[in-house]
Amino acid sequence: MHVDIEYCVPCGLRDHAIDLQRALLDEYGRGLDGVRLRPGHGGVFRVTADGETVWDKDEEGGIDVDAILSRVGE
Structure with a gap:
């Protein structure tokens, strides 16, 4: 499985993306x-697994690492 984490650079979401990357590698x-x-830019924080969106910060209202890990594992 290929996972992409697109994150907003100007918004300071890089550390969240790195933490999630580490959690994904630890878990899976x-x-x-x-x-x-x-x-990325524009407030984006989107996670895709094999091209399918499993988490979008704008739709979910934030970043929840545990929920993202669960969805990636489905």
């Missing part, structure tokens, strides 16, 4: 083919 390790960080 070898089950992942890669976790890519993609700098």
Whole structure:
């Protein structure tokens, strides 16, 4: 599985993206083919797994690492 984390650079969401990347690798390790960080703008924090959106900060109202981990594992 390939996971992409797109995050807003000007908003200071890089640390959240790095923390999530680390949590994904800790949780799923070898089950992942890669976790890519993609700098963005406009307040974005979106997580996709194999091209399918599993988390969008704007729709969910924030960033919840545990919920994201659960959705990636589905």
